Amino acid sequence: MDIYDELLRWAKGEGVELFGIEPRRIPGRGIGVVATKDIQKDDRILHVPTTTLRAIETVPKHITKNFPKDARVHGLLAADLALETLSPTSKYAAWNAVVPSQSDIFATLPLAWDPALHPFLPPPALSLVQKQLAKFALDHASFQTSLPSLPSSPTVPRDTYLYTWLLTNTRTFYFETPRTLRLRLPRDDRMVLQPVADLFNHAAAGCAVSFDAASFTITADRPYAAGDEVYICYGQHSNDFLLAEYGFVLEENGWDEVGLDEAVLAELDGKQRERLEERGFLGGYVLDADTVCYRTQVALRLLCVPLREWRRFVDGGVGEGEEAAQAKVDRLLVKILRRYLVKIDGTLETLSTLEVGEVGQREMLSMRWQQIRGLVDKTIMGLES
Ligand SMILES: C[S@@+](CC[C@H](N)C(=O)[O-])C[C@H]1O[C@@H](n2cnc3c(N)ncnc32)[C@H](O)[C@@H]1O
Numbered sequence: 113m114d115i116y117d118e119l120l121r122w123a124k125g126e127g128v129e130l131f132g133i134e135p136r137r138i139p140g141r142g143i144g145v146v147a148t149k150d151i152q153k154d155d156r157i158l159h160v161p162t163t164t165l166r167a168i169e170t171v172p173k174h175i176t177k178n179f180p181k182d183a184r185v186h187g188l189l190a191a192d193l194a195l196e197t198l199s200p201t202s203k204y205a206a207w208n209a210v211v212p213s214q215s216d217i218f219a220t221l222p223l224a225w226d227p228a229l230h231p232f233l234p235p236p237a238l239s240l241v242q243k244q245l246a247k248f249a250l251d252h253a254s255f256q257t258s259l260p261s262l263p264s265s266p267t268v269p270r271d272t273y274l275y276t277w278l279l280t281n282t283r284t285f286y287f288e289t290p291r292t293l294r295l296r297l298p299r300d301d302r303m304v305l306q307p308v309a310d311l312f313n314h315a316a317a318g319c320a321v322s323f324d325a326a327s328f329t330i331t332a333d334r335p336y337a338a339g340d341e342v343y344i345c346y347g348q349h350s351n352d353f354l355l356a357e358y359g360f361v362l363e364e365n366g367w368d369e370v371g372l373d374e375a376v377l378a379e380l381d382g383k384q385r386e387r388l389e390e391r392g393f394l395g396g397y398v399l400d401a402d403t404v405c406y407r408t409q410v411a412l413r414l415l416c417v418p419l420r421e422w423r424r425f426v427d428g429g430v431g432e433g434e435e436a437a438q439a440k441v442d443r444l445l446v447k448i449l450r451r452y453l454v455k456i457d458g459t460l461e462t463l464s465t466l467e468v469g470e471v472g473q474r475e476m477l478s479m480r481w482q483q484i485r486g487l488v489d490k491t492i493m494g495l496e497s
Contacts, residue, residue: 187251220359
């Protein structure tokens, strides 16, 4: 019996039901879920009882009681995995056997890459990785403090905990349990691990995931032919988000966007930044395949029109010289984006000769910067036409 059959046998015993799908190895994406027969739109394809979930409630008491009262669910689930995976008699052995290995996780997740590669992440991805590092440091400190009080005082290397922490980060679903609600945990920490449902890969549009107190259900969003990979959508995420949080980028991603803070903020002096801050418009500048965001328009307009006119624009008023003002903003934007293209090309050039990290990691970074270059280029062409 292979590891997937073993997982399905175990899952069936837990009440998990699969309808016309099965897990399969997919080149470049680890494991994914594939249709074993033709599936119609709205067909129910997976049903997972909430009793199978690994949640804050299922973390053994001897672990939770040694963690601080306000410990994050993420940190607790990772602790449970790190301690339980070490045990050969794990109740979750069938699930443990199919999840990505430590070396796979470390190769794909930027947080675990050689830090010398971090400056080459696009700024929005870098900012997410820095936030992850801060959260990991807190969770790891709690974990280390708790180890001596656990039965047999185990020794768990930092890398083992980092592995289970990242595994948790890439495989959890949003779910409200009685305890996450009672403790009023932040939304991003209302997480559960969901064996089998966690085998679905992501696409910009995918099957619908719904849940209630009793179960999670996944329903086909469209027809699938036998042999097709079936996806869910982890959220409306840009490729920078997917890279930082999940370690991949999509070739086709209608939710993709390019962060422009670096390029736009460089144009602003201290007073201008202060003005934008006062009105809630400092930073968060992005463009996507179709538009440059309103926040960017507000920031650049400050550089193009007298203050009184800018204030009227921010307040939603349109003055007489609106067309001329917008033309000025567009010209400035083209100039800024052209400068940004030069910077992107420099980054791509450096990446092509860099020797830190793994080849696959540098290729992933180059691919992402090429995507960003494509979106910036497209925007310039749109503005100039
Ligand atoms: C919830 S798991 C999905 C199952 C996973 N492929 C596995 O082997 O166990 C999420 C991970 O799957 C991979 N993944 C998901 N969607 C992907 C996609 N569209 N392309 C490449 N990798 C993807 C990433 O490594 C991500 O961190």
